[in-house]
Amino acid sequence: MRAGKIIWLTAVASLAVLALGCAAPGTRDGDVPAVPTNTPASSAVVAEPTGPQADAPPNHADNNGWKQRHELSAADQRTxxxxxxxxxxxxxxxxxxxxxxxxxxxxxxxELGIKAAAIEVTAMRPPTGQETPPPGAVYAVHFANVGCVIGDVRPDRVMVEVTGSASEFGCLEPFSH
Structure with missing residues (x-):
C-alpha cells in the first residue's frame, strides 16, 4: 500500500508543478507583469532596429542623403x-x-511668364530594356529659391506636385541606376 501512496503523491506533485509552470507570466506570486499595470497599452515602447535593415545596404541613408529636399514654409507652400x-x-x-x-x-x-532659367523640361525616360521613351514630358519649375513645381504630361494624366528643392540637384532628380 505504501508504494501506491508514493506513486499517487508523485503524480499529484507532478501535476502541481506542471500547472504552475504553465501559468501565464505575471499570474504567479513574485512574477513581474509583462506590461506594467499602471501604464496604458498605447504607450508601449517598441524597440527600433539599430543595425542595417536586412534588405538595405549598410550606408543606404548616407548614400541617399543627397536626395533630401528642403522643407517649405507655409508661405512658400502657398506660393x-x-x-x-x-x-x-x-x-x-x-x-x-x-x-x-x-x-x-x-x-x-x-507663356505663363516663367523665366527660362527657372524651367527644366525633358522627355520621359525609356522603361528598362527599351530604347524608345513613352510619349510625354517631365518638367520642373523652380520658385522662391527653395521650391519646385514638378510633374509630367502623359497621354493618361497630368501630374503637378509642389515640393522643396534639393541642395544637390535642384528640382529634377538626375537619373541613376
Missing part, C-alpha cells in the same frame, strides 16, 4: 500651390490636344 494652379490648366490643354512634346511643355510654361 507653390498658386503657381501649380496656373500651370495645370495649360498642361491639361496640351494633354487634351495630344501634344506630349517636351518643346510644347516648355513653350506653355514660358
Amino acid at each position: 507653390g500651390q498658386k503657381l501649380a494652379a496656373r500651370i495645370r490648366p495649360k498642361l491639361e490643354a496640351l494633354r487634351a490636344a495630344g501634344d506630349f512634346a517636351p518643346a510644347s511643355t516648355q513653350r506653355e510654361l514660358l
Whole structure:
C-alpha cells in the first residue's frame, strides 16, 4: 500500500508543478507583469532596429542623403500651390490636344511668364530594356529659391506636385541606376 501512496503523491506533485509552470507570466506570486499595470497599452515602447535593415545596404541613408529636399514654409507652400494652379490648366490643354512634346511643355510654361532659367523640361525616360521613351514630358519649375513645381504630361494624366528643392540637384532628380 505504501508504494501506491508514493506513486499517487508523485503524480499529484507532478501535476502541481506542471500547472504552475504553465501559468501565464505575471499570474504567479513574485512574477513581474509583462506590461506594467499602471501604464496604458498605447504607450508601449517598441524597440527600433539599430543595425542595417536586412534588405538595405549598410550606408543606404548616407548614400541617399543627397536626395533630401528642403522643407517649405507655409508661405512658400502657398506660393507653390498658386503657381501649380496656373500651370495645370495649360498642361491639361496640351494633354487634351495630344501634344506630349517636351518643346510644347516648355513653350506653355514660358507663356505663363516663367523665366527660362527657372524651367527644366525633358522627355520621359525609356522603361528598362527599351530604347524608345513613352510619349510625354517631365518638367520642373523652380520658385522662391527653395521650391519646385514638378510633374509630367502623359497621354493618361497630368501630374503637378509642389515640393522643396534639393541642395544637390535642384528640382529634377538626375537619373541613376
